[in-house]
Amino acid sequence: MPRLPADVQKMTVAQLKEELTLLGASMRGCKLKKDYQERLVEARKAEKAAPPPPKPSRSPVKPMVTLVEGFSRPFSPIKSPAKSPAKARVNKGSSKKKAGKTSTGGPGFMSAFSVIALIIALAVGVFFFVTSEDAKTGHERVNELFKTAKGSLDELYSLSKGYVVSLELLKKATEELQQVFGAAGGCRPLLTEEMLSSVTFQNDVWGAWSKSVVWSMRDAARGDAPKKGAAILLARNTSYSGSVYEKLRDQSECECVGQFFGANTNSRGDEVSSKSRGQVQKELAEFLSSCGHGIVVVEGLDTFSSDSLSPLHNAMSEQGGLTHDGKMVAGYRATYVLTMNIPMEERFQEDEDLVKQAVKRILVERLGAGEFASAFRRRIDYVGLGREPSSSS
Numbered sequence: 001m002p003r004l005p006a007d008v009q010k011m012t013v014a015q016l017k018e019e020l021t022l023l024g025a026s027m028r029g030c031k032l033k034k035d036y037q038e039r040l041v042e043a044r045k046a047e048k049a050a051p052p053p054p055k056p057s058r059s060p061v062k063p064m065v066t067l068v069e070g071f072s073r074p075f076s077p078i079k080s081p082a083k084s085p086a087k088a089r090v091n092k093g094s095s096k097k098k099a100g101k102t103s104t105g106g107p108g109f110m111s112a113f114s115v116i117a118l119i120i121a122l123a124v125g126v127f128f129f130v131t132s133e134d135a136k137t138g139h140e141r142v143n144e145l146f147k148t149a150k151g152s153l154d155e156l157y158s159l160s161k162g163y164v165v166s167l168e169l170l171k172k173a174t175e176e177l178q179q180v181f182g183a184a185g186g187c188r189p190l191l192t193e194e195m196l197s198s199v200t201f202q203n204d205v206w207g208a209w210s211k212s213v214v215w216s217m218r219d220a221a222r223g224d225a226p227k228k229g230a231a232i233l234l235a236r237n238t239s240y241s242g243s244v245y246e247k248l249r250d251q252s253e254c255e256c257v258g259q260f261f262g263a264n265t266n267s268r269g270d271e272v273s274s275k276s277r278g279q280v281q282k283e284l285a286e287f288l289s290s291c292g293h294g295i296v297v298v299e300g301l302d303t304f305s306s307d308s309l310s311p312l313h314n315a316m317s318e319q320g321g322l323t324h325d326g327k328m329v330a331g332y333r334a335t336y337v338l339t340m341n342i343p344m345e346e347r348f349q350e351d352e353d354l355v356k357q358a359v360k361r362i363l364v365e366r367l368g369a370g371e372f373a374s375a376f377r378r379r380i381d382y383v384g385l386g387r388e389p390s391s392s393s
Contacts, residue, residue: 236386256291262304285324
């Protein structure tokens with residue numbers, strides 16, 4: 001490689017690019033500083049070897065017009081024809097006559113005087129019109145008509161505003177009714193003390209527990225507590241096959257009591273497969289759409305998988321709900337009664353706290369003892385003891 005000039009070696013890449021651009025040299029393929037330096041050396045050599053530009057040919061110099069001549073001869077693209085001496089004399093005579101007329105000031109002076117006189121006449125006429133009695137009467141009538149029209153407009157505005165407010169209230173009331181009872185209608189079943197007692201263990205302890213749960217639910221509905229569907233978990237003996245749904249449905253005057261299972265069954269009632277999350281969500285959302293305040297009875301919570309219980313968890317949460325057909329379905333207005341089969345112990349019959357601790361522990365274990373299991377446990381508000389086979393009559 002030939003030795004690079006000292007000035008090229010000291011230049012930065014930016015300076016090299018700038019000079020290459022000025023020389024019109026291509027920088028394609030240059031990646032390193034060395035490439036730019038070599039390309040610049042080549043460009044300088046090419047510039048020195050290039051032939052000098054040709055000298056411009058001389059063109060004949062046109063005669064210049066002097067400044068005095070330019071001002072003495074005004075420019076005109078169209079040459080006017082030469083005037084005859086006779087016409088020139090006539091024009092001079094007419095111009096003298098016009099100048100004479102203008103100088104006397106006759107017609108121009110009269111025009112200005114006519115305009116001034118007209119303005120003065122208009123001013124006088126307006127003055128007499130305003131000060132006349134007829135004009136005052138006309139003004140009073142106009143004011144009365146204006147006030148009448150303004151009153152009519154104000155009344156019309158008030159009526160229109162009232163109609164708009166009424167429509168807004170009607171729309172709001174319709175939306176609230178749809179949220180409460182569901183878009184497709186429905187009723188509002190009340191879980192009474194008698195209904196809850198009929199599905200719990202039959203003794204004084206659990207009878208009192210049923211009463212306290214019902215009153216607690218009513219207080220929460222009236223108070224400022226976060227909106228959440230009450231969730232009751234009843235632990236039952238593994239040998240008991242009675243239906244909580246049937247007992248609650250028979251005692252309710254409302255038909256909005258739904259039954260949900262975690263498994264698909266055949267025509268004989270045998271379990272053939274577990275329900276998917278989508279199946280559970282669809283069934284639950286359809287029920288809540290028509291029965292916003294319904295009673296959701298989940299038979300055999302332990303037959304559900306953690307994934308299929310996710311829709312139920314979402315519905316029981318604070319301000320909870322489900323998505324169905326692209327719409328949000330509220331679930332926090334419903335009441336949830338869940339059952340789970342566990343081995344019974346005799347001491348459960350008289351101790352509410354013991355049942356609550358044991359049942360929630362077993363629930364977490366069956367749901368995998370993970371994060372979802374702990375979250376689902378927190379959604380349970382009340383834990384009770386379900387009926388025994390001997391007391392199922």
